[in-house]
Amino acid sequence: MTRYARVDSLDSVQAFKVALVKFAESAMVALSDAESEISRTMMWLEGEQTMHWQTQIRKRHLIVERCKEAVRAKKIFKDATGRQQSAFDEEKALRRAILAFEEAELKLANTRKAINQMRREQQNYKGGVQRFQTTVASDVPAAVAQLSNMLATLREYVATGPAMAVSEAPAGETAAASMARSAPADPAMTPTQPARDEGRE
Numbered sequence: 001m002t003r004y005a006r007v008d009s010l011d012s013v014q015a016f017k018v019a020l021v022k023f024a025e026s027a028m029v030a031l032s033d034a035e036s037e038i039s040r041t042m043m044w045l046e047g048e049q050t051m052h053w054q055t056q057i058r059k060r061h062l063i064v065e066r067c068k069e070a071v072r073a074k075k076i077f078k079d080a081t082g083r084q085q086s087a088f089d090e091e092k093a094l095r096r097a098i099l100a101f102e103e104a105e106l107k108l109a110n111t112r113k114a115i116n117q118m119r120r121e122q123q124n125y126k127g128g129v130q131r132f133q134t135t136v137a138s139d140v141p142a143a144v145a146q147l148s149n150m151l152a153t154l155r156e157y158v159a160t161g162p163a164m165a166v167s168e169a170p171a172g173e174t175a176a177a178s179m180a181r182s183a184p185a186d187p188a189m190t191p192t193q194p195a196r197d198e199g200r201e
Contacts, residue, residue: 010154017147024140031133038122045115053108060101067094 071094074087 010151010158013147013151013154017144017151020140020147021144024136024144027132027136031129031136034125034129038118038125042115042118042122045111045118049111050108050115053104053111056104057101057108060097060104064094064097064101067097070094 067090070090071087074085074090077085079085
């Protein structure tokens with residue numbers, strides 16, 4: 001069966017081709033931006049964020065040790081009157097230091113969990129957009145090329161114009177008469193003429 005399409009406007013086909021090209025460009029930019037954002041987030045978690053909390057753990061651990069030493073000193077050494085000194089302030093500072101140290105450990109643990117989760121989400125994202133990315137990168141350019149060829153063919157056809165049939169029959173002669181005039185003689189349809197010698201003895 002013959003397949004055909006009715007094209008009423010070449011401008012509409014051209015506009016569709018331009019829109020398709022713009023869509024492909026926008027889609028590729030969006031995919032690239034998303035991939036870059038994921039990569040930047042992963043680098044931040046694995047690099048800057050991990051190193052920050054590792055450093056904070058070391059620093060806060062040192063503060064905890066200093067606070068513990070201050071508490072011990074207060075409890076061991078007596079004041080000028082020979083009485084045991086109050087370590088209330090030192091113990092309060094120690095509790096704050098311990099909480100800060102535990103916070104840093106929790107932040108580092110959460111960062112490592114976030115890294116693992118981001119890796120899983122990154123794989124899911126890549127799997128989810130792979131087909132769309134292939135379509136945009138391969139199928140859309142092929143469709144644009146096909147549209148370009150189609151437009152070139154249609155423009156060439158429009159430029160040539162439709163073929164005009166010209167009748168070769170003389171003016172005033174009907175089509176039937178023309179056909180009769182040009183039709184070959186059929187002996188079977190030709191009337192038999194009487195012989196000149198008919199009736200002679």
